[in-house]
Amino acid sequence: MTLLSILNLLHYLSLCSAVVILVLLAVHSFKYGKKAR
Amino acid sequence: MPDSNQLFELGALAVYLLGLFYIGLRSMREVRTSVDYTIAGRQLSWIVVLSTTAATMVGGGASVGMVSQVYKIGIAAAVLTCAWHLQLIVTGLWIAPRLRGMNLITIGGFFELKFGVFARTLAVIHCILFLTGALTAQISAMGTLTSHVLELPFELSLLIASAITIFYSTAGGIRAVVKTDILQFVILVAGIGTAAGILFAKNDGFSGIAEKLSELSLDSLDLTHHYPPVQLISLFVAFLLGETLVPPYATRCFIAKDREHSRWGVAGAGVFLLLFLPAATLVLGLAARVDPQINALMASSDSQQVFPTLIRNTFQPIHPLLSGILIAAIVAAVMSSADSCLSCGATLAMEDIFRRHLRPSAPDSQLLLVARMTTVVVGLVATFFAFLFHNIASILEFVYNFWAPAMILPFFVGLFWYHPNRTYAVVASMTSGTLSTILWQFVVHPRIDPVLHPHLSSLTPVLPALVLAILAFLLTNLVCGRMRPTGGFLPSGTEEPPA
Numbered sequence: 202m203t204l205l206s207i208l209n210l211l212h213y214l215s216l217c218s219a220v221v222i223l224v225l226l227a228v229h230s231f232k233y234g235k236k237a238r
Numbered sequence: 239m240p241d242s243n244q245l246f247e248l249g250a251l252a253v254y255l256l257g258l259f260y261i262g263l264r265s266m267r268e269v270r271t272s273v274d275y276t277i278a279g280r281q282l283s284w285i286v287v288l289s290t291t292a293a294t295m296v297g298g299g300a301s302v303g304m305v306s307q308v309y310k311i312g313i314a315a316a317v318l319t320c321a322w323h324l325q326l327i328v329t330g331l332w333i334a335p336r337l338r339g340m341n342l343i344t345i346g347g348f349f350e351l352k353f354g355v356f357a358r359t360l361a362v363i364h365c366i367l368f369l370t371g372a373l374t375a376q377i378s379a380m381g382t383l384t385s386h387v388l389e390l391p392f393e394l395s396l397l398i399a400s401a402i403t404i405f406y407s408t409a410g411g412i413r414a415v416v417k418t419d420i421l422q423f424v425i426l427v428a429g430i431g432t433a434a435g436i437l438f439a440k441n442d443g444f445s446g447i448a449e450k451l452s453e454l455s456l457d458s459l460d461l462t463h464h465y466p467p468v469q470l471i472s473l474f475v476a477f478l479l480g481e482t483l484v485p486p487y488a489t490r491c492f493i494a495k496d497r498e499h500s501r502w503g504v505a506g507a508g509v510f511l512l513l514f515l516p517a518a519t520l521v522l523g524l525a526a527r528v529d530p531q532i533n534a535l536m537a538s539s540d541s542q543q544v545f546p547t548l549i550r551n552t553f554q555p556i557h558p559l560l561s562g563i564l565i566a567a568i569v570a571a572v573m574s575s576a577d578s579c580l581s582c583g584a585t586l587a588m589e590d591i592f593r594r595h596l597r598p599s600a601p602d603s604q605l606l607l608v609a610r611m612t613t614v615v616v617g618l619v620a621t622f623f624a625f626l627f628h629n630i631a632s633i634l635e636f637v638y639n640f641w642a643p644a645m646i647l648p649f650f651v652g653l654f655w656y657h658p659n660r661t662y663a664v665v666a667s668m669t670s671g672t673l674s675t676i677l678w679q680f681v682v683h684p685r686i687d688p689v690l691h692p693h694l695s696s697l698t699p700v701l702p703a704l705v706l707a708i709l710a711f712l713l714t715n716l717v718c719g720r721m722r723p724t725g726g727f728l729p730s731g732t733e734e735p736p737a
Contacts, residue, residue, distance in 0.1 A: 204459065208444040208520070212434070215517035219431035222288075222510055223424065229285045 243558040244389075250562025251387060251569065254425065258406050258573075261417045265410025272605035275411030276585040277343055277493045284494065286416060287503025290578075291490045292511055293419040295322060295481075296426055297575025298379030299634055300515065302568060305545040308523020309536075312458030314465055316520040321477035323512035329483060330505025335497035336653050337488065345488050346590040352652040353661045356726040360668045362590045364644055365485050369583045371637030372484070373620040375630045376576035377403075382628070383572060386546050387565050396624055403573055404617035407580045408610050412493065415577045422570035427514070429567025432560075433549060434518040437525035440552075447521075450528035458527055469696035476698040480638030483649050485582040486575070522548060542630070580617050587612035635698075639679060643671030643703035647711055658731075661723040663715035671707030675699045 269275050282290075300319060307315035342348050345365055350358035380403070381396030388395055406414045441447045448459060457463040462470060481487070487504070494500035526532045526548040535547055546568060553561040588609040593600060600608075627633055648664045678699040688695040723729065 205444045205448055208517070211517040212438055212444070212521060215514045216431055216435055218510055218513040219427050222514075223427060225285055226289060226420070226424065229283070 243554050243561070246558035247387065247562035247565055250559060250566050254566040254570065255402055257421060258402055258418050261421065262406025262409040262414045265406070265414035265417060268413055269411055269606070272588065272602050272609055274413060275606055275609050276581075276588065277489070278412045278416055280341075280493055281495050282416065282493050282499065282503070284499040284501075284503040284506060286420065287490055287494045287499060288506040288510065289423040290416045290419040291326065291487065291504050291507035293423040293426065293571075293574035294486045294490070294578040295326065295507065295511060295575075296515065296571045297376055298383075298572040298630055299375070301426070301430070301519075301571040302379065302383065302542060302545045303631060304515075304519045305522045305526070305548070306541045306543075308458075308519055309526050309544045310541055311464035312456075312460065312524070312527075313520060314461050314463070314470060315523070316516040317461060318470075318473055318477050319516050319519065320512060321474050322481055323508045323515065325478050325482045326487070326508030326511065327505050328508075329487060329491070330501055330503070330508055333483065333649070333653060334491040334494075334500040334504045337491040338494055338497045338500035342492055344586055344589045345483070345485055346586070346594070348488075348652065349648065350730045352656060352729050352731065353648065353664050354723060354725075354727045354729050357648065357661065357665050357668065358590075358594075360665070360672075361645065361648075362586065364641060364668075364672075365582075365586055365590075368484055368637050368641050369579050369586065369616075370620065370623065371633050372486075373576060373579040373583065373616070374623040374627060375633040376572055376579060377620050378624040378628055378633070379572045379630050380569065380576060381624060382542065382630075383546065383569055386543060387569070393625065396621065399569070399573070400576075400617060400621040400624070403577050403580065404614060404621075407577050407584075407617065408613040411584070411609065411613070412489070412581045415581045416493070418577060419574045422574035425563070425570045426567045426574075429564045429570075430518050430522070431514070433553070433564055434521040436556075437548075437552065438521050441525055441528065444524075447524045447528055451524070454528065456527065458524055466692070466696065468693040472697050472701055476638065476642070476700040479642035479646055479700055479704065482642065482646055484641060485586070486578040489578070489582055489585070525552075580613060580620070583616035583620075584609045584613040587616065639675050639699045639703070640672065642700045643675050643707045644668045645671075646704070647671070647707055651711070658723055658729050659719055659721060660715055661727045661729060662718040662721060663711045665727065666714035667707040667711035670710035671703055674703035674706040678702050 273279055300322065304315055304319055337348065340348065340351065346358045346362045349361040377396065377400050380399035381392050384390070384399045385392045385395035406418060410417070441450070451458050465473065490504055491500050494503050522545065526544050529548070531551055532544065532548055536544060546565060549564045549568070550561055553564055588605055592608045593605060597604070645668070647667050651660055651664055683695070683699070686695040
């Protein structure tokens with residue numbers, strides 16, 4: 202595995218982690234909002 | 239008269255700033271006690287702790303600063319930032335649950351509980367030094383960025399940005415800070431992620447970027463091209479220790495609803511940032527490096543402007559609203575760190591100065607008033623300093639150099655190898671850590687010839703000062719290890735021995 206392919210992989214991992222964390226936050230806000238109501 | 243592109247950018251920024259105002263006003267109604275104002279009633283779940291910790295970590299240095307560093311020195315800058323995130327993982331997994339279990343409000347409380355009043359005073363002085371430096375740097379960064387975006391004079395932009403931050407931090411305390419941190423976290427992750435994704439695709443991934451770099455004869459993907467290995471390791475250690483358990487992160491350990499939420503909130507922020515930020519800043523910095531238009535613009539302006547310039551040039555042609563949202567993401571990154579420092583400063587003034595020294599039996603309503611007033615005063619003082627000192631990187635480097643040698647070892651001794659008789663050794667290590675930093679920075683380092691001793695001259699003060707602090711601890715422990723602490727050295731958790 203070359204340095205460039207590792208960097209490409211890290212970039213995709215970076216984007217996936219951003220999506221996952223935003224989805225988790227959205228789920229939490231939904232649950233919190235429901236509880237508050 | 240601003241053109242339509244500018245109007246979109248200003249509109250996005252205005253919506254974001256109005257959102258902050260709204261959160262500040264709403265949080266004001268939820269704050270009833272000083273505990274609500276300073277530690278949010280200790281009710282936050284792990285995902286909220288994760289968001290606020292990550293938003294605090296990604297300030298001006300880790301966003302705008304690091305993109306410009308990658309632009310200048312390449313991959314080494316992105317690798318160095320991993321140290322920041324690793325320290326959050328270590329703090330979260332092993333330190334945060336223990337700190338949360340002690341029900342503390344400030345770092346000073348930890349030092350008094352474990353090592354007595356004298357150690358507390360030293361710790362509070364270090365916290366004040368750190369918070370003043372970090373807040374000044376972040377407010378200065380807010381002014382620089384807002385001035386670039388709004389095309390207003392630096393002084394006016396500084397006043398606008400700090401007035402908004404001071405307003406919502408004063409109105410809602412840490413509750414408003416945490417809520418705005420979540421908003422800022424969402425904007426900055428979505429903004430930086432989108433920008434990195436689009437620029438990655440535009441440049442055909444790292445293979446395309448590497449090709450363009452070799453055409454320009456640049457070694458940006460060579461780790462040791464800019465820093466020799468010794469300096470790289472020294473900087474990595476300085477980054478690793480320089481921010482460990484600084485007041486904004488320690489507060490994040492205190493405000494979780496229980497030990498497990500504290501553990502996974504702080505460690506989760508470290509894991510997420512380790513996955514997300516180094517790769518994203520590497521793409522952004524290198525995409526700017528291989529863009530001839532950005533290079534031409536940067537020839538005549540400050541390298542700190544690389545990130546906003548890259549965003550404007552790349553995204554304004556796609557849609558000016560996208561450029562506006564991404565500019566708001568950059569401002570959000572800086573504001574979220576400034577508000578955390580501001581909130582910690584107010585908590586310190588209320589708990590460690592007012593309640594500890596001036597009015598120990600003050601009613602809660604008075605403590606809340608003091609906390610609110612000190613938020614305004616601390617904010618105004620930092621804004622005044624930001625007018626005087628503009629070099630963000632050197633301010634941050636200065637305060638990091640003082641923090642680690644004096645403060646890291648006492649935390650580890652207090653949490654993992656504690657005995658009341660080690661108080662003298664801890665105070666000796668704190669004093670010698672501070673004195674060694676001063677000596678290295680102002681006496682030894684200026685006399686080292688960089689040509690004769692390149693490795694020694696490239697060392698940051700953190701490493702030698704930390705080694706001396708550890709030596710002072712071990713020696714004093716050897717000599718005074720059997721002496722029971724008394725007076726100002728007596729930990730508040732133990733009783734004075736009979737005379």
